[in-house]
Structures are given as structure tokens and as C-alpha cells.
Amino acid sequence: MTPSSMAALFAVALVAVIVGFILVASYNAVMALRQRTDKAWSNIDVALKQRHDQLPALVAAVRGVMAFEQDVLTEVTRARAAYSPDEPIRDKAIHAEATTTAVRSLFAVVEAYPAVKSHGNVLDLQNEIERLEAMIADRRELYNDQVYRYNTRISTLPTLPLAWLFGWAPREFFAASPDEVLRPEATL
């Protein structure tokens, strides 16, 4: 083999190594992104479930004193009942948004009842649900960020050909469009 052909072989091998590295690294990056997105979604689901479990206790704690505010309580109960662990992400987003709105309405009404608000149990439940609301909001942001990164990566080079080859599809954001959000029927 002549020196020139050896040099040409070296160049071809080096280019092949670079292309191979980029392809393997891109594939691994997409796999890691999918795992992160799944994990981010699981973390939202955990917080949604925790809030779902806390709501009956809150409603029970305030029901006796707030007998004249049945609309708000019914709305919270209805929003809670709409939650289903197996529903698609879009439906979960719609129901989560409705629950958040109903819970906010309930908290606003509670402000008008100092006797209820000052009750230790109600205060604890309110604080816990507010903590879960903040957690859901942060984790939703993180999930949507991961979905954005994933969708961007599979739709741009150098990952685009791999997405076509392996059939990777864009993921759904955890968001409800404004017209899909179920507004509470209660009036304050």
C-alpha cells in the first residue's frame, strides 16, 4: 500500500469514526431524553395523585361550616372525580387545570370564613394542597421543557434521519388549550 493510499484510508476512517460517533451519541441522547420525559411525567402523576388523595379531607373539613357554599364544594368534588390515572395526557391536563381552578375558588371562599380559616386542620390541609399545587406547576414546567427538548431534537439534524428510521414521534405537552379548560360553574 502506498503512503498516499494509507493517508486516504486514514482520512476515510477518521470521517467514519466521527460520523459513527455522532450517530451513536445522538441515538443515546434521544433514548436518555425519552427516559427523562417519562420520569418527568411520572413525577407529575405522583403529585396529581397526592392532591387527589388530599381533596376529600379538605372538603370534609370545611363542609360543615360552609354549608351555604355547596356550589364551590361540589365543583371541587366534580373536578376530583374527573381524574383518572389511565386517561391520556391531554385529558389529564384538562382535568388538572379544572381541579386547580376549583381549589383556588374554594380557598378564596375560605378567606370569607375566619372560623374555618383559623382551624388548624383546615390550615394544614390548605398548606399541603398549596404545596402540591406549586409542585405540580414546577413539575409540569419541567415535563414540558423535556418534551420541548425531545421534540426539537428528533426534528433537527443530526437526529432527524434516525427519527425517520426508528419511527420516533413527537410527544404531547402537558397543557390544555384555553377553550378546553373546564371552568367552575360556581359564582363567588
Add this chain to the structure above:
Amino acid sequence: MEGSGFQLAVLLTAGVIAGLWLLARGMGGYRTATRIGDTGTSRIATIAAGEVRVSGRIEAAEVMLISPLQSAPCLYYRSSIVSGDDDLVVGDDRSEERAVGFRIVDETGDIRVFPRGARWDAPTRFDDRTGMFGEEPAGLSRRTGSAIGPTEVDQEAAIAALLTVRPVATDEAEADGSLLSGFSAGSGGRSRHYREARLAPGDEVTIVGRAMPFSDLADPTEADAAYGSGVGTDDPEVAADIAEAREAGLLADDPEEAWGNAAIPGFGIGRPVRAPELDPEADALRLGTAEDAARTERRFAIVPGALVLASAPDVPLLIAHGMPGVAAGRNQGTFMVGLLGAVLAIGSAMALAILVSGGFGS
């Protein structure tokens, strides 16, 4: 091959090697950039267990390090001294890398970081050489005391430090027996290249690692400091030695039994939170206030269920200077340089082939 041709061949071979080295470094940069760029930032207050990316300012936890070349308080340093006329000379070169545990703070809260096994991407804060006549660079301020310092120095400790006269460093011995051992002031006419990369309290960093409950750390003490020993107490041989020592009564069961007064939070590095047992002749120590005690407790005690950031076999800790975009961009730049390195390697190989086949000569 004639003299000039041989020199050219050596130069081109060096070009191939340098190009391949840049390419390998660039590939590492690509992976790092991908890892930082593909992970969303979690807020510390609502962080969940698992792989996370956190971004914010770092602050000291229990102790700080004093850097060897500039005596700067820091939480991580990598310092090197290279002797000779250029960096290619391998002789009495030496380098040292150390880190201690710290906290990272964002707008929602803070989380403790255990840095053992971390990969660091820290900025070079000092990079200078000895002068033409062997004089040391102006920024060099070699450490003369301990490598570990307290996070807060109270007035009395500061006065005591100022009044302490330390011996001038000699060739035979240095204070801490580390990087600076055997290096005296003045280079003795030889050129030296000093370099120090550091991360200090207040620096903005991006960390990618695993958030896990503190109680899940196999060995919090080992995980807290990165001294490069590479052997933890979970090493089977070390674990067997520890069990044997415990059985033989050589190892105490609790810190109070083992260390006495030193087990009292704040003792020796601030105000102790409770009265130590002292010799009757010794001056009584002033105890910390309730506020000091709470601060010390927060600094030294971590609730078992509290989430901390640490390295895991599947998720190595990555600590990079700067906010995520800056850190990822820097590593992408390294990848681009790596691609240029590949071009250099290919070009050098082509030129070498032409030279060997007599192309340049004709």
C-alpha cells in the same frame, strides 16, 4: 530523508497526534454538552429524586478549601506546577485536585452536594509563568497553612490567624505535604508554569447528577470530599478492615466517644453549641447563641430523608461553571475545535504521505 525533511516529518506526525487528541477531547465535549443541554432545570424546592439538572450559586457547607497557588478560599481546585522551558517537559511536574461538599442555592431553596466522583468543568483563575530571570509571577501567593478552613471566621480566630507567625517554606518541607511540598519560594532559575482552576462560593454553576435521599448515600463522609484516593469505605477490603477494627474495639461507636469535644458542632471552627469538657485551667469557651446553634445545626446535620445531589454509577455527577446555556455552549465549542482537530490530523497525514513518497522533494 534529509535534515529539514525529517524535521517536517516530525512536525506532521505531531500534527496528526495533536489533531487526534483534539478530536477525542471534542467528543468528550459533545457528550457533556448533550448531557447538559438535554436535561431540563429542576427547581430545588420541588426537586424529585432521580437524574436532575440544577443551576444556581454555590455556597460553603461545613468547611472550605484554601487553594495552594493563590491561597484563595474555594470549594474546588485543580492546581498544577509544570517545570521546564515548556509544558512538554516532563520532570517534577505535579498537580493536585481537591473538593469539599457544598450547597447550591437557587431562588427556591438549597440542596447539599456531595462531590465525590464528580467531573469538574471549572474556570482557570490563575495561569502564569516565572519571569525571564526566574522571578515568581505577581499573582502567586502560596498557601502556608492548612488546606482546609472554616466557612466563617469569627473575630478572635481572625486575630489569632494574623498573629500566627509561620515559618518560611523550605525545599525540604512544606506545611501540608501536598502539591507545594519540595517547592521553595523562587524557582532557582528554572521556568515554572503555574495553573489553578477553582470554584468559589458565589460562583454560578450547573450540576447534573442524581438527587437521592441522604440516607441512601453509601458513605456520606467519603462522598463529601474528593481527594482523589479512589477507595471508599464501601470497598470490600476497607469494609472488612473497618469491621475488624470495630470488633477489636479500635473503632468507636459514636462521634462523641471517638472525638470527644471535637464531636460538638461548632467546636474548634466557631462557637460550640454546648459546653465542652475542658481542663480546669483552660479558659472557658463562649458558647454560641441559639441562632448560632440553629445555623450550625443546619450546616452540619442533614435529615436522613432530605434529598442531596451525589454521583451514582449510572449518573455521574457533572459540575460545570456557569448557567446551563453557557456551560453547554462552552462544551459545544470544544466539539467544534475537535472537528478542526480532525481536519488537522487528516491534513497532516496527507502531507506526511506526500513527503514520504517524495512529493515535496521533487
